[in-house]
Amino acid sequence: MDPDHSTVGRALDLFDTTPAVGAGLPLWLPDGAVVRAELERFALEQALASGCRRVYTPVLAKRELFERSGHWDKFSADMWPEMVVGGESFVLRPANCPHHTQVFAARPHSHRDLPVRLAELGAMFRSELSGVLGGLSRVRQINLDDAHSFCRPDQVVAEVRLALDAIRHCYAVLGIEVGRFRLSVRGPGGRYLGDDEQWRTAEAQLREALDDAGLAYEVAPGEAAFYGPKIDVQVTDRRGREETLSTVQVDSNQPERFGLTYVGADGRKHRPVMVHRGLLSSMERLTAILLESSAGRLPTWLTPVQVRVLPVGEQHAGPGRELAAELTAAGIRAVVDERGSLPSRVREAHERRDAYVAVLGDAEVAAGSVAVSAPGLPSRAVLPRAELRRRLAEEVTDRRRERAVAAGR
Incomplete structure (x- = not known):
C-alpha cells in the first residue's frame, strides 16, 4: 500500500471527501473518528496534567473581535467571508486566542491566580485555495489542540519550559522524532504588532527556556507570528518535507489590545x-x-479494531462472541468476524491493520484460552482469556508503541 497518508486513510476507511461537502473538508469515518477521539483524549489529559482548565468557545465571533486582535488586518484574505446577521458582521475564526482573551477577561484576577491556563480543542477555519488542498495535511477546517497561559512576566520562562516538556513527552509517546527546534523571530519587511522592547524581551525569554531545557535550536528570521516570536517544533515527513507540528509563542500584544x-x-x-x-x-x-510514519499500522491504543476475534467454525461462534463481549466490557475495541474462510479473515485483519487477531478453535475453547497474533509481526501466543484481557488493558492504558501482548511482554 502506498504509504501516503491520503491513500492509507482512504484504504483503511478512516476519512474521505465528497463533492457534496467540498474539497478540504474531510469526513472522519467511524474508524477514523476512533483515532481522532483517542488523540483528543490524550491531548486533554496532557493539558490537564500541565494545569490547564478546559473551556469551550464559539467557532465564530463579531468581526470587531478579530480587528482588535490584529487577525483581520493580517489574515482577512485567508479568512472566510464575513456573514451579516441583523446588521452585525460575523466571521468564522482563524484562531482560538482572541476568544480565550475574552474568557480571561470575563472575571477579575489577582497575581495569586496566575498563571491562568486555558485549553480547548477547537475548530478553526482557513479559506485555502482548492489547488493546495490535500488529504488531511491541507484542509479548510482544522481542529487544533490549543492552550493559552495568562501569566506574570516573571512566570513566562517557566511556562515555556512547561510547554516544551509536555511536547517532548507527547512526541515520545507517539514516536514522533523532532527534526529541529526553530526560534522564529521577526524579519525585515514584515508587519508585526508591538514595540522593539516587547519583542526583545519575548525573544530573550524563549531563548532562556530553550537553553534551560538543553535544546539546540536554529534562529529563523521572518518566521515569527505577527504578534510575537515563537518556538516551532519541526518534523520531517517520509518524503523529506519539513513542517511545523507544535509551537510555543510569547505574546504581549493581544493582552494589551484587549486591555x-x-x-x-x-x-x-x-x-x-x-x-x-x-x-x-x-x-x-x-x-x-x-x-505516513507507520504506514497505517498504529499503536494498539490508537488502532480502531484492537482485537479481531476469529472463531474457526460455526461451533466456535458462541465462545467468540463471549470473548468479544468480555474484551469490550474491559474497554478493549473488539469485533467478531465469522464471515468466510479463516485464511481470508486473517488476511483481511492484516490488510485492515488490526492490532491483534484472536483465534478460537476446539483446543482453545476446551482450555478457556485464545491463540493471539499481531498482524505484520512474528508474535504468537496462546493465553488464558483473563490473561489476554489483562495484557491488552495494560498495553492500551500505558499507550505502548510496540505490540507486546502476543510476544508475552
Whole structure:
C-alpha cells in the first residue's frame, strides 16, 4: 500500500471527501473518528496534567473581535467571508486566542491566580485555495489542540519550559522524532504588532527556556507570528518535507489590545503575558504524520479494531462472541468476524491493520484460552482469556508503541 497518508486513510476507511461537502473538508469515518477521539483524549489529559482548565468557545465571533486582535488586518484574505446577521458582521475564526482573551477577561484576577491556563480543542477555519488542498495535511477546517497561559512576566520562562516538556513527552509517546527546534523571530519587511522592547524581551525569554531545557535550536528570521516570536517544533515527513507540528509563542500584544489586567501584589493593575501553546498541532496534520510514519499500522491504543476475534467454525461462534463481549466490557475495541474462510479473515485483519487477531478453535475453547497474533509481526501466543484481557488493558492504558501482548511482554 502506498504509504501516503491520503491513500492509507482512504484504504483503511478512516476519512474521505465528497463533492457534496467540498474539497478540504474531510469526513472522519467511524474508524477514523476512533483515532481522532483517542488523540483528543490524550491531548486533554496532557493539558490537564500541565494545569490547564478546559473551556469551550464559539467557532465564530463579531468581526470587531478579530480587528482588535490584529487577525483581520493580517489574515482577512485567508479568512472566510464575513456573514451579516441583523446588521452585525460575523466571521468564522482563524484562531482560538482572541476568544480565550475574552474568557480571561470575563472575571477579575489577582497575581495569586496566575498563571491562568486555558485549553480547548477547537475548530478553526482557513479559506485555502482548492489547488493546495490535500488529504488531511491541507484542509479548510482544522481542529487544533490549543492552550493559552495568562501569566506574570516573571512566570513566562517557566511556562515555556512547561510547554516544551509536555511536547517532548507527547512526541515520545507517539514516536514522533523532532527534526529541529526553530526560534522564529521577526524579519525585515514584515508587519508585526508591538514595540522593539516587547519583542526583545519575548525573544530573550524563549531563548532562556530553550537553553534551560538543553535544546539546540536554529534562529529563523521572518518566521515569527505577527504578534510575537515563537518556538516551532519541526518534523520531517517520509518524503523529506519539513513542517511545523507544535509551537510555543510569547505574546504581549493581544493582552494589551484587549486591555487584560490582573491586580498585582502592590494593589495596582498590571498587564499579563500570553503564552500560546499548540501541543499536538491539529488533529488532521497529526493524523497524517502518524499514518505516513507507520504506514497505517498504529499503536494498539490508537488502532480502531484492537482485537479481531476469529472463531474457526460455526461451533466456535458462541465462545467468540463471549470473548468479544468480555474484551469490550474491559474497554478493549473488539469485533467478531465469522464471515468466510479463516485464511481470508486473517488476511483481511492484516490488510485492515488490526492490532491483534484472536483465534478460537476446539483446543482453545476446551482450555478457556485464545491463540493471539499481531498482524505484520512474528508474535504468537496462546493465553488464558483473563490473561489476554489483562495484557491488552495494560498495553492500551500505558499507550505502548510496540505490540507486546502476543510476544508475552
